[in-house]
Amino acid sequence: MLKIKDLRVEIEDQEIIKGLNLEVKAGEVHAIMGPNGSGKSTLAAVLAGRDMFRVTGGKVLYNGEDLLEKSPEQRAKEGLFLGFQYPIEIPGVSMVNFLKTAVNELRKHRGQKPLSASDFLKMMREKKELVEIHSSLTNRSVNEGFSGGEKKKNEIFQMAMLEPRLAILDETDSGLDIDALRIVANGVNQLKSKETASIVITHYQRLLDYIIPDFVHVLYDGRLVKSGGKDLALLLEEKGYEWIKEEAES
Amino acid sequence: MSAVKDKKDIKGDFITIFRENRDRIDSGSAPLMNRFRGEALEHFRQLGLPSDKSEDYRYARIESLFDKDLAHSFSVNKVSFNILDIFNCDIPDLDTNLILLVNGKYYNPKKPLIELEGGIIAGSMAEAAAKMPDLVGKYYNSMAGESDDGLVAMNTAFSQDGVFIYMPEGAVLKKPLQVVNIMIHETDLMAQHRSLIIAEENSSAKLVVCDHTLSASSFLTNSVTEIHAAAGANFSLSKIQNEHNGSAQISHTFIKQKKESSVFTNTISLHGGFIRNNISARLDEEGCENNALGLYLTDKKQYIDNFVRIDHAMPGCQSNQLFKGVLDDQASGSFNGIILVRENAQKTNAYQANNNILLTDDARINSRPQLEIYADDVKCSHGSTVGQLDDNALFYMRSRGIPEREARLMMMYAFAYEVIGRIDVKPLRKRIDDLVNKRLRGELSRCNNCAMNCG
Numbered sequence: 001m002l003k004i005k006d007l008r009v010e011i012e013d014q015e016i017i018k019g020l021n022l023e024v025k026a027g028e029v030h031a032i033m034g035p036n037g038s039g040k041s042t043l044a045a046v047l048a049g050r051d052m053f054r055v056t057g058g059k060v061l062y063n064g065e066d067l068l069e070k071s072p073e074q075r076a077k078e079g080l081f082l083g084f085q086y087p088i089e090i091p092g093v094s095m096v097n098f099l100k101t102a103v104n105e106l107r108k109h110r111g112q113k114p115l116s117a118s119d120f121l122k123m124m125r126e127k128k129e130l131v132e133i134h135s136s137l138t139n140r141s142v143n144e145g146f147s148g149g150e151k152k153k154n155e156i157f158q159m160a161m162l163e164p165r166l167a168i169l170d171e172t173d174s175g176l177d178i179d180a181l182r183i184v185a186n187g188v189n190q191l192k193s194k195e196t197a198s199i200v201i202t203h204y205q206r207l208l209d210y211i212i213p214d215f216v217h218v219l220y221d222g223r224l225v226k227s228g229g230k231d232l233a234l235l236l237e238e239k240g241y242e243w244i245k246e247e248a249e250s
Numbered sequence: 251m252s253a254v255k256d257k258k259d260i261k262g263d264f265i266t267i268f269r270e271n272r273d274r275i276d277s278g279s280a281p282l283m284n285r286f287r288g289e290a291l292e293h294f295r296q297l298g299l300p301s302d303k304s305e306d307y308r309y310a311r312i313e314s315l316f317d318k319d320l321a322h323s324f325s326v327n328k329v330s331f332n333i334l335d336i337f338n339c340d341i342p343d344l345d346t347n348l349i350l351l352v353n354g355k356y357y358n359p360k361k362p363l364i365e366l367e368g369g370i371i372a373g374s375m376a377e378a379a380a381k382m383p384d385l386v387g388k389y390y391n392s393m394a395g396e397s398d399d400g401l402v403a404m405n406t407a408f409s410q411d412g413v414f415i416y417m418p419e420g421a422v423l424k425k426p427l428q429v430v431n432i433m434i435h436e437t438d439l440m441a442q443h444r445s446l447i448i449a450e451e452n453s454s455a456k457l458v459v460c461d462h463t464l465s466a467s468s469f470l471t472n473s474v475t476e477i478h479a480a481a482g483a484n485f486s487l488s489k490i491q492n493e494h495n496g497s498a499q500i501s502h503t504f505i506k507q508k509k510e511s512s513v514f515t516n517t518i519s520l521h522g523g524f525i526r527n528n529i530s531a532r533l534d535e536e537g538c539e540n541n542a543l544g545l546y547l548t549d550k551k552q553y554i555d556n557f558v559r560i561d562h563a564m565p566g567c568q569s570n571q572l573f574k575g576v577l578d579d580q581a582s583g584s585f586n587g588i589i590l591v592r593e594n595a596q597k598t599n600a601y602q603a604n605n606n607i608l609l610t611d612d613a614r615i616n617s618r619p620q621l622e623i624y625a626d627d628v629k630c631s632h633g634s635t636v637g638q639l640d641d642n643a644l645f646y647m648r649s650r651g652i653p654e655r656e657a658r659l660m661m662m663y664a665f666a667y668e669v670i671g672r673i674d675v676k677p678l679r680k681r682i683d684d685l686v687n688k689r690l691r692g693e694l695s696r697c698n699n700c701a702m703n704c705g
Contacts, residue, residue, distance in 0.1 A: 071648065075649075076648070093664045102647075106651050
C-alpha cells in the first residue's frame with residue numbers, strides 16, 4: 001500500500017528525514033516510536049502533504065502511485081488520513097459543515113451521490129457512539145473550545161467518518177487519560193481490516209497495549225534504525241532510547 | 251465639454267450648477283427643504299470637498315470621484331422601461347413593504363406616502379416635507395446642519411427627495427421596510443438623496459436598504475440620512491451595497507438617540523468601485539445602546555472606507571462597533587472608528603473591533619481606532635487585526651479531502667458570519683447569507699434582486 005524509499009526531507013535547509021525506508025501492506029499496523037526531534041511528526045506531515053517541508057530525495061508510492069505529487073485533498077480522497085498531534089481550531093466553521101463537506105467530497109471522488117442531510121446525521125450519530133464523543137461537541141466550531149482529550153477523540157471521530165485506507169496517527173495518545181486512550185485505540189481497532197493499514201506514531205508503549213502492532217520501528221535522527229515486532233516496544237519502554245542511539249551512532 | 255481639462259474647479263462648478271438649476275431643484279422638492287439650500291450652499295462654499303489632507307478623509311480620494319462629467323437629474327424621473335417588471339418577481343408586495351428610489355428620487359407617483367400599521371408613515375421625503383412641514387421641520391437638517399463635512403452641505407443644497415419614515419409613539423412595524431435604491435441612466439450621473447427617520451417613544455421598526463445599479467454608466471451617490479430615536483425606540487438599519495464597480499457612493503448617516511433607545515446599523519458592502527460610509531451617532535441621554543456593524547467583501551480595485559463615530563455624551567450608554575472585511579486582488583480600504591466618551595458620560599461601555607483578511611500582497615487596509623475618553627469610570631476596548639487566512643487551518647481542512655478553494659471559502663465565510671449572524675431579521679439574514687456566499691464564490695456580479703426575497 002505504502003512504499004517509502006530513501007526519503008529525504010528538509011525544512012529551512014535543515015535535513016530532518018535522512019533516507020527513510022518503510023513498506024506498509026494492507027492489513028498491517030505499524031508503530032513508529034522514537035525520541036523527541038527524531039522526525040516522527042515531519043514524516044507524518046510530509047505523507048499528508050504539508051507544503052512547508054521540502055522533499056529533497058527519495059520517493060513515496062501509495063497504491064503504486066507517486067504520493068508526493070498529489071495535493072493534500074487528493075491524498076485524503078484516496079484514503080489517506082492524518083490524525084493530528086495538535087488538531088487545529090477553526091472558529092466559525094461548524095463541525096457538521098466541515099465533516100459534511102469532507103464526507104461528500106470523498107463520496108464524489110468514489111462516484112457516490114452526496115449524503116442527504118438525514119443520512120449524514122444518522123452516520124454522525126453512529127460514529128459518535130463509537131468514539132464516545134459528547135454530542136454537543138459536534139454542534140460547535142471545529143475543535144473550538146475542545147479540551148486536549150476532546151480534540152484527540154475528535155480526530156478519531158473524523159477518522160471513523162472518513163473511513164480511510166491508510167491512517168497515520170501522530171501521537172494521538174499524548175495527553176490522554178486511560179479512558180480516552182482506550183476509546184482512541186478502540187477507534188483504530190474498529191477500522192482495522194484486511195484492506196486498511198495504520199501507522200501509529202507514539203512516544204510511549206502504553207498505546208500499544210491497546211493497539212497491537214504488527215511492526216514496531218524506531219525513528220532516530222531521520223532514519224528508521226531498528227525494526228521488530230511488538231516486543232521491541234516493550235524493550236524500549238524498559239530500556240529507553242539511549243541504547244538505540246548508541247547502536248545507531250556506532 | 252473639452253476632452254482634456256485642467257484640474258477641475260469642482261466647488262465652482264457645483265456652485266454654478268446650483269445657481270443655474272435652482273428653480274428646477276426647488277420645484278422638484280418641497281418648500282421646507284428649499285429653505286435650507288441657500289445656507290447650505292454657503293456652507294459648502296466655505297468647506298469645499300474633503301481633500302486627502304483632511305484628517306477624516308485621509309485615504310479616500312474624494313476629488314477624483316468628480317473627475318468626470320456627471321449629469322444631474324433634477325427633473326422628474328424619465329425611466330425608459332417599466333421598473334416594476336424587474337422587481338415584480340421578487341417583491342410582490344410593492345405597496346406595503348417596498349420603497350423604490352430611482353436615481354435618488356421616490357418612485358411611485360400614485361402613492362407618495364404610505365401608511366402602515368400603528369400609524370407609521372413611509373414614503374417620499376419631499377412629499378412628507380410638503381404635507382407635514384411641522385413634523386418634518388422639527389427634525390430636518392438638525393444633525394446634518396451641524397456637520398462640517400462639505401459633502402453633507404452639498405447634499406442639503408442639492409437634494410430634492412429621498413425616504414421619509416415616521417414611527418409614532420408605541421408603533422411597532424412587524425414586517426421590515428425595504429428601500430431599493432436604483433441607479434439607471436444613459437450617461438454618467440450624480441444623485442444626492444436625503445432621508446429622515448423619526449422614531450418616536452417606544453416605537454420599533456427595521457429597515458433594509460439595497461443599493462443597485464441597473465445600467466453600466468458611472469454613478470456617484472452622495473446621500474444623507476438622519477435618524478432620530480426617541481426614548482425607548484428601537485430601530486434597525488441594514489444596508490446592502492451592491493452597485494457595479496464603475497459606481498461610487500458616499501453615505502452619511504447621522505443618529506441621535508434619546509433615553510434607553512437602541513439603534514442597530516449593519517452595512518454590508520459587496521460590490522461598488524468606491525464606497526465611503528460615514529456613521530455618526532450621538533448617545534444623547536442615559537441608557538442608550540448603539541450597535542454599528544459592517545462587513546465588506548471586496549476585490550479588483552474596489553475601495554471601501556467606513557468611518558464611524560460614536561459620541562457618548564451621557565452616562566450609562568453602551569456601544570459596540572464590529573467591522574470585518576475580506577480584501578482580495580488590489581482592493582484597498584480604510585476603517586476609522588472613533589469612540590468619544592465625554593466628561594460626564596460615566597459608566598460607559600464602548601467596544602470596537604475591526605478585523606481584516608487580506609488575500610493578496612497587493613490588498614491594503616488602513617485601520618485606525620481612535621478613542622477619546624474624558625470620563626474615568628468607563629469600560630472601553632478596541633481591537634484591530636489585519637491578517638491572512640490561517641495556513642494551519644487550511645491544511646487541516648485539505649487533509650480531510652476538502653479542496654483548497656472550498657476550504658478558503660469556508661474560512662472566509664466563517665469570518666464573515668460573525669457579522670451576518672447578528673442580523674436580526676431572519677429572512678434577511680438568510681438572504682444576506684446567500685449573497686455573501688455567492689460574493690465569496692465570485693458568482694455575484696450584479697444582483698438585480700433585492701436582499702429581501704419575499705417570494
